[in-house]
């Protein structure tokens with residue numbers, strides 16, 4: 001891959017570095033030899049650092065391109081199912097009919113969780129945030145799948161992938177049912193992945209719940225659009241946790257924790273809260289003014305992205321799905337009106353144009369989820385269900401490539417060595 005050299009000159013010393021060429025995207029300077037020469041690089045937030053090699057997902061943020069294993073996200077969202085995308089992310093190729101049927105059957109047959117886990121929920125307060133419960137329960141799955149699990153064995157990793165993919169919707173729906181005091185609804189194997197999740201969320205033992213195919217498709221699309229996004233904060237967290245050879249369920253719990261923050265997966269919940277706060281289109285200028293004010297910490301949620309400096313391609317599909325859902329449900333959501341006007345104003349405002357701040361995937365997903373009847377504190381949980389496959393695909397790739405524990409260095413700015421004198425009286 002090294003087809004070029006870079007020379008770094010520091011005082012009298014110069015260091016030759018390889019320049020690596022990826023299949024797509026910017027060239028990468030290989031700095032691995034720098035440490036042995038007594039220098040480290042400094043890059044808080046990893047804005048200019050590639051932490052690994054990967055074949056899974058490619059993003060061109062300037063041109064709004066997102067490819068999974070080479071396939072454009074727009075095509076995947078309109079022409080595939082979430083489970084097909086999962087197969088592609090995990091195994092690198094689109095499945096044949098036979099491979100798909102086998103994969104679907106295996107995922108479907110692992111949806112139940114150990115009955116003992118259902119008791120774990122009782123330890124949580126009913127008003128706990130569902131992300132806290134999801135994080136705790138997913139971490140607890142490590143207690144059920146640990147001793148016999150050898151992470152260096154590809155077959156064991158494959159079984160782990162199935163388990164996580166299959167069980168995550170069940171655990172997520174249980175988080176919701178627990179929070180509203182309803183009995184857990186067990187998975188139904190004759191439903192699709194998305195249909196089964198909606199059923200576990202909204203069915204009760206007293207009433208039949210029929211899954212609406214338009215809403216089922218919308219749910220599936222939300223899952224597809226959140227499935228993977230290369231080395232984002234939560235995926236990097238899963239890789240970092242997994243780099244020590246840790247239990248994968250514990251690593252996914254770490255990913256869930258990272259996803260929860262409002263700058264990452266928590267943005268969809270924060271975005272809906274913001275739209276509710278704006279309430280009517282007349283209030284939009286006031287919020288735009290606040291977003292631009294350097295002394296105000298307020299940001300337009302659902303706008304901007306570390307990588308996309310153009311329209312987020314996922315937001316385009318999400319926008320269409322949003323209209324389909326509202327039409328199907330015959331809903332005239334005033335929040336959508338606020339969202340559309342906010343988008344129009346922001347896209348024409350010099351501040352947002354100069355800083356290349358476009359609507360991201362979370363801008364529309366919240367409105368769709370609300371229309372589906374999902375409460376806002378469950379939005380990030382749904383992101384976590386969808387992103388689980390991305391986390392596992394990256395965790396698996398890291399193991400295939402050979403583990404190297406993640407251990408960044410630092411720019412130390414503390415005290416130099418000094419004498420310690422205790423002022424505490426000893427008994």
Ligand code: CMC
Pocket residue numbers: 229232262263264265267291292298299300301302303304305306307355357360361362
């Ligand atoms: N509203 C107002 N100003 C903004 C916004 C925003 N949403 N986003 C960035 N800016 C400004 C920011 O103040 C800064 O201005 P200046 O250069 O004058 O200091 C400039 O744009 C660059 O911002 P940054 O924080 O340095 O950029 P970043 O790449 O570190 O942050 C981000 C990316 C997504 C955290 C940020 O755009 C943000 O906080 N957006 C709102 C939260 C959000 O929607 N997050 C969801 C991301 S998509 C889902 C996912 O993949 O997790």
